[in-house]
Amino acid sequence: MSAATRARLAELVADGPMDLAEANLLIAAEGSQALDMGLALGQVEALADAARAEGVVEVLRAAGFRGATDDYDDPRNSFLHEVLERRRGLPIALATLALAVAARVGAAMAGVGMPGHFVIADLEAPEPVYIDPFGGWRRLELADCAALVERTAGVPFRLEHVAPVSERHILGRTLRNLRGSYLRRRRLDAALWTVELGLIVDPDDGELVREAVVLLAGAGRYGEAEAVGSGFLAVRPADPAAPAIGDALAAVADLRRRMN
Structure with a gap:
């Protein structure tokens, strides 16, 4: 990643509402020499074009985006361009894609950072509708959310666990996931850049x-x-x-x- 792209990430974070697709790709640029940001953003735009007629979740499900169950801890599962290419990713990466597409079509959608799992909330209806991108884009009731929290994080469920989180939070959590993956691989150089970018997101x-x-x-x-x-x-x-x-x-x- 160049100083210019780090500066651009800082601009996105400082200016309030941001394009999560661009922000994730700026993170991915640190770990991937082959990243074509223009191509990846074009792919997001194409998905948005389809979603205007068919709906965000429907388009992403039909396109085959799914949870990376076989290689969950692979750092590629956090990078949006890899998710677009391989059609699989971590819960928060799939949610990032959904939120980026939703923002482009004007659909009210938010990220929900539950302990141990990340889902999205469709806010178009009077009451939020929770959706699990990693789990086949299935609709979740509150009881399902509680079961996910208790199974993945081992803590009692509280209603605050399904509160929408900020874009800054999403970036920080993405970087924490990457840092853990790199540390488990003893890739200290890569873990370091996740910390450096983390301090741009939350100094x-x-x-x-x-x-x-x-x-x-x-x-x-x-x-x-x-x-x-x-x-x-x-x-x-x-x-x-x-x-x-x-x-x-x-x-x-x-x-x-x-x-x-």
Whole structure:
């Protein structure tokens, strides 16, 4: 990803309502050298053209978009251009596509970030209609949502779990999914860029700052690690993550002393 595309991501985040398709593709550009953003956006537009007559969910179901059950943890399942090409993805990636198409046709739809699973809500009716893109685009009752939360996250269901979430939240959760996938593969360089982009999306996230300090130090970028951590603590010394950031900075300082 170039400085220009990172700057564009920052613009989208700062300017309020954003095109989730473009935002996801800007993230994907970090991890894929073969990304053709114009082609991918054109594919989204084509789906929107069909959805104007047939409906968002109907078009995406008919086009064969489905949950990636066989290779769930593959990072490609988070990238929109890969989802468009392979017709499968993570719950939040399929939801991102649906929301991007809905925005283009003026359909009222929102993302619902339940613990352990991500669905969408059709807001056209007086009461939200919940839809599970990963589960075959099936309609969910509240009882179904509760069962999903309890099965995937192991926590009791609360009504707040089906509240719509912001586009910023969707980007942050997408990046967390990618970071977990890369860390499980010991791809620390890739995990680092998810943190760097995460801090563009939410610069006030202290836990992300701590992760940035650790991963930058692991990459041998000690000065950057200290600058990121110290800069955050100077502005937000009472942040709940401040003690952990301080510990990470102390570990970096100790490492540098050992190397001299």
